[in-house]
Amino acid sequence: MARKLLRLESVSRKFGGLDALRNVTYAVPEGVIQAIIGPNGAGKTTLFNCVSGVFPPTSGSIYFDGVRIDGLPSHKIAALGVSRTFQNVALFKNMSVLENVMLGRHRQSRAGFLACGFRLPSMKREEQEIIRRAREYLDFVGLVDEENKPAGSLPLGKQKILEIARALATEPRLLLLDEPAGGLNTAETEQLGDLIRRIKKTLGVTVLLVEHDMNLVMECSDLVVVLHFGTVLASGTPSEVKNNEKVIEVYLGSAAN
Amino acid sequence: MDFIQYLFSGLTVGAIYALVALGYNIIYNVTEIINFAQGEFVMLGGLLAVFYREVLHFPLAFAFLASVVTVGFVGYFFERFVIRYAREQAVLSLIIITIAFSIVLKGSAMLFWGKDPYTLEPFTQGEPWIIFGAALQRQSLWVFLTGTAIVVGLSLFFSRSYYGKAMCACADNPVAARMVGIPVRKMIMLSFVLSAAIGAAGGVAITPLSLMEYDRGALLGLKGFGAAVLGGLGHFWGALVAGLFLGIAESMCAGYLSSGYKDAVALVALLLVLFVRPQGFFGNAEVGSIKRF
Amino acid sequence: MRKKDRIVFLFFSLFVGLFPLVVASIKAVSHYIDVMIFAGIFSLVSIGLCLLMGYAGQISLAQAAFMGIGAYCSGILTTHYGWPSSLALMVGLVVTGVVAYGVGVPSLKLKGHYLAMATLGFGMIVHIVLNEEVELTGGPSGLVGISGLGIGNFQISSPFAWYYLVWGCVATVMLFSLNLVRSRIGRAFLAIHADERAAQAMGVDVSNYKVKVFVLSALLASFAGSLYAHYVEFLNPGSFGLMWSIKFVLMVMVGGIQNLWGAVIGTVFLTFLSNEWLHFLADFEVLIYGLILLVIAMFIPQGLVTVVATKLLKKGLRDGA
Numbered sequence: 112m113a114r115k116l117l118r119l120e121s122v123s124r125k126f127g128g129l130d131a132l133r134n135v136t137y138a139v140p141e142g143v144i145q146a147i148i149g150p151n152g153a154g155k156t157t158l159f160n161c162v163s164g165v166f167p168p169t170s171g172s173i174y175f176d177g178v179r180i181d182g183l184p185s186h187k188i189a190a191l192g193v194s195r196t197f198q199n200v201a202l203f204k205n206m207s208v209l210e211n212v213m214l215g216r217h218r219q220s221r222a223g224f225l226a227c228g229f230r231l232p233s234m235k236r237e238e239q240e241i242i243r244r245a246r247e248y249l250d251f252v253g254l255v256d257e258e259n260k261p262a263g264s265l266p267l268g269k270q271k272i273l274e275i276a277r278a279l280a281t282e283p284r285l286l287l288l289d290e291p292a293g294g295l296n297t298a299e300t301e302q303l304g305d306l307i308r309r310i311k312k313t314l315g316v317t318v319l320l321v322e323h324d325m326n327l328v329m330e331c332s333d334l335v336v337v338l339h340f341g342t343v344l345a346s347g348t349p350s351e352v353k354n355n356e357k358v359i360e361v362y363l364g365s366a367a368n
Numbered sequence: 369m370d371f372i373q374y375l376f377s378g379l380t381v382g383a384i385y386a387l388v389a390l391g392y393n394i395i396y397n398v399t400e401i402i403n404f405a406q407g408e409f410v411m412l413g414g415l416l417a418v419f420y421r422e423v424l425h426f427p428l429a430f431a432f433l434a435s436v437v438t439v440g441f442v443g444y445f446f447e448r449f450v451i452r453y454a455r456e457q458a459v460l461s462l463i464i465i466t467i468a469f470s471i472v473l474k475g476s477a478m479l480f481w482g483k484d485p486y487t488l489e490p491f492t493q494g495e496p497w498i499i500f501g502a503a504l505q506r507q508s509l510w511v512f513l514t515g516t517a518i519v520v521g522l523s524l525f526f527s528r529s530y531y532g533k534a535m536c537a538c539a540d541n542p543v544a545a546r547m548v549g550i551p552v553r554k555m556i557m558l559s560f561v562l563s564a565a566i567g568a569a570g571g572v573a574i575t576p577l578s579l580m581e582y583d584r585g586a587l588l589g590l591k592g593f594g595a596a597v598l599g600g601l602g603h604f605w606g607a608l609v610a611g612l613f614l615g616i617a618e619s620m621c622a623g624y625l626s627s628g629y630k631d632a633v634a635l636v637a638l639l640l641v642l643f644v645r646p647q648g649f650f651g652n653a654e655v656g657s658i659k660r661f
Numbered sequence: 662m663r664k665k666d667r668i669v670f671l672f673f674s675l676f677v678g679l680f681p682l683v684v685a686s687i688k689a690v691s692h693y694i695d696v697m698i699f700a701g702i703f704s705l706v707s708i709g710l711c712l713l714m715g716y717a718g719q720i721s722l723a724q725a726a727f728m729g730i731g732a733y734c735s736g737i738l739t740t741h742y743g744w745p746s747s748l749a750l751m752v753g754l755v756v757t758g759v760v761a762y763g764v765g766v767p768s769l770k771l772k773g774h775y776l777a778m779a780t781l782g783f784g785m786i787v788h789i790v791l792n793e794e795v796e797l798t799g800g801p802s803g804l805v806g807i808s809g810l811g812i813g814n815f816q817i818s819s820p821f822a823w824y825y826l827v828w829g830c831v832a833t834v835m836l837f838s839l840n841l842v843r844s845r846i847g848r849a850f851l852a853i854h855a856d857e858r859a860a861q862a863m864g865v866d867v868s869n870y871k872v873k874v875f876v877l878s879a880l881l882a883s884f885a886g887s888l889y890a891h892y893v894e895f896l897n898p899g900s901f902g903l904m905w906s907i908k909f910v911l912m913v914m915v916g917g918i919q920n921l922w923g924a925v926i927g928t929v930f931l932t933f934l935s936n937e938w939l940h941f942l943a944d945f946e947v948l949i950y951g952l953i954l955l956v957i958a959m960f961i962p963q964g965l966v967t968v969v970a971t972k973l974l975k976k977g978l979r980d981g982a
């Protein structure tokens with residue numbers, strides 16, 4: 112059994128009277144593509160927000176590589192090696208494509224106010240390095256030709272890819288993708304599947320994938336967990352989950368209408 | 369008795385802060401905008417009443433009404449020709465826009481009335497009443513009466529009338545309100561008119577006691593905002609309690625500590641609340657966190 | 662610095678360098694040097710505010726108050742305690758830095774409107790203190806007899822010396838800021854401006870940067886305040902009230918909120934406007950400022966300077982072709 116990279120222990124999150132997550136206990140092994148599926152409002156995004164520190168869980172604990180991370184602010188969690196994308200694209204629209212990815216390198220660079228303000232040689236060297244690495248990531252996702260465009264001017268498909276490049280630039284060990292295929296056409300979705308597999312293979316990053324597109328999930332993922340009303344309904348390999356009775360009931364029930 | 373005396377004057381100004389705070393809340397509830405020009409409505413109300421009374425020689429009650437209506441119209445103008453075009457802008461520009469409008473009002477007031485303070489005759493003449501050895505000005509009573517009438521009127525309006533209920537619905541959930549056919553735009557308009565008129569009424573009522581000049585708006589507005597935050601932004605009764613509380617605190621400070629620093633009391637309270645408990649004492653952090661701003 | 666910035670900087674240096682020489686030779690406008698000294702001092706404030714507001718997206722209505730803290734530190738220490746001006750200036754910076762940090766840490770946790778109100782409230786409190794602590798500050802009637810600026814025996818006295826000192830500072834601060842916004846820190850500012858949540862998830866320590874840029878802008882204001890105190894040699898709380906804080910916002914907005922050059926040009930423009938061109942319309946000043954601010958915030962968010970510059974550039978290209 113592979114090492115567990117992310118461990119959730121009875122994680123709950125309430126919003127007023129609403130239980131978005133209830134006692135979720137689950138562990139993600141290192142080096143897999145782990146899909147999280149579930150109907151709208153199941154708590155998938157809430158789970159991501161708890162793991163990445165957008166807000167803390169109401170109770171329970173979260174461990175990343177053995178370190179307890181629940182309640183840490185999200186920049187600290189990012190520093191430990193967790194990065195993410197957002198369901199509604201959250202690019203810095205006022206910056207260029209390249210600058211967005213360069214921002215991803217923030218943690219990997221040091222220059223302070225004085226070094227930046229006076230453009231000390233150390234800062235210049237670092238800046239060159241940031242640009243070089245950012246271009247590598249743009250190249251990896253196939254956006255290198257767009258680097259000078261404003262991020263907001265890209266079509267949605269490319270914005271989603273750019274968000275992944277920005278997240279990768281932080282050199283995460285765990286990447287959370289929140290509905291990366293939402294709003295993409297079939298060709299784009301195929302390319303996306305390809306990219307996700309390369310992220311795991313080439314970069315060795317563990318991927319947590321929230322997705323409604325079942326083809327993508329079944330093709331890409333090694334493991335699937337099903338959330339339903341904030342609880343884990345089932346988990347296992349894609350084929351196990353596909354044939355799970357409870358899942359069929361919930362999913363086909365909702366897919367029917 | 370000094371204490372009672374300070375209490376009276378504290379309650380009187382406190383009532384005005386409460387009215388300003390209500391003005392903030394009405395607009396905030398419907399639009400999530402904080403209107404930085406709120407204090408200027410009070411200033412404008414006072415000065416316009418002076419104008420109608422002293423220059424046009426209206427009977428006092430008409431001067432009161434005319435001033436409230438005029439300022440209500442300013443609120444209408446503000447919403448119709450400024451806010452409506454800016455509502456979707458980022459919060460930073462919205463802040464700057466309402467500040468700019470407050471400067472416009474202040475600048476116009478300075479043009480019309482100059483920099484001198486003006487006074488208005490009290491609503492009813494007569495010696496102050498002596499209660500427990502402290503003098504209660506008749507006008508103070510008028511301030512309370514105005515305040516109480518507005519509060520009662522507003523709560524009836526919100527709980528009974530169609531428009532009031534519709535406004536509450538917009539505050540709860542604008543998308544849903546639009547879907548069930550509530551004219552959200554009209555409600556926004558109404559919220560601006562209402563809070564402008566309320567501010568003006570407060571301004572008219574207080575002018576006989578504390579005079580009015582063109583540059584009083586900012587401070588009044590800020591203190592009223594202090595009351596609104598202290599009571600929990602958007603919270604109707606919280607604003608009232610907090611307004612009166614700030615008024616009393618200020619007047620006690622002026623009486624027992626230092627009159628020069630009395631203006632700082634509400635401001636320090638504002639900062640403390642913002643730093644320690646920004647949702648206020650009646651508000652709810654959860655609700656605050658889902659607001660747009 | 663980008664190439665465009667280099668060219669602009671060259672023109673800027675030429676203009677600023679030659680301005681007093683040209684102006685001094687024409688009697689009717691020789692006092693423009695004095696106006697430009699003020700414009701330079703105010704530019705230091707607006708550059709700081711531009712970093713804070715335009716780049717990091719945080720509003721402050723307390724810049725005049727920070728300027729006042731610096732100015733009154735300089736004023737009080739040199740008049741009441743006979744300190745040398747340069748030392749007083751540094752103490753002003755330290756005091757302002759500490760105060761700004763103390764106010765910034767809790768304020769910057771607040772969202773937009775609350776932040777604006779918190780800085781507004783803080784600015785008013787400072788204004789009240791300046792008026793009330795009569796023994797120290799002289800209260801509403803002001804503080805007189807502040808010493809000029811100098812180190813040891815070397816005093817800055819002639820308008821020319823003041824001019825070049827002030828604009829030298831502006832040039833340095835400008836270079837620093839231009840470099841800053843085109844670095845990892847500038848990108849962090851822009852990211853915070855665009856989407857705090859995403860910036861933080863990408864590893865940017867959002868509150869830390871917000872506080873730092875707030876303190877930086879306060880320090881620049883304090884420095885400007887000290888220069889102001891030693892240049893004018895007289896202080897009065899009216900120069901550090903709310904209206905001035907709003908004027909600084911206006912200066913930045915006229916230049917285009919996210920445009921450092923624009924902030925300087927806007928400041929120079931507005932300083933001349935109020936000191937020279939609108940002097941006869943003094944009663945209209947507040948109204949005119951309000952209207953300009955309203956129109957710019959509503960319709961020309963990129964700023965007057967940017968619009969005019971683009972127009973001129975286009976025209977230049979057309980005529981050249």
Ligand SMILES: Nc1ncnc2c1ncn2[C@@H]1O[C@H](COP(=O)(O)OP(=O)(O)OP(=O)(O)O)[C@@H](O)[C@H]1O
Pocket residue numbers: 126129130131149150151152153154155156157158198658
């Ligand atoms: N910040 C919040 N405040 C209040 N309620 C929230 C918040 N975030 C999520 N919720 C609620 O929690 C529940 C779970 O939401 P969540 O966004 O996690 O669902 P999801 O599984 O991501 O759904 P979808 O597939 O539609 O993205 C929903 O009922 C939602 O309304």
Ligand SMILES: [Mg+2]
Pocket residue numbers: 155156157198
């Ligand atoms: Mg979701």
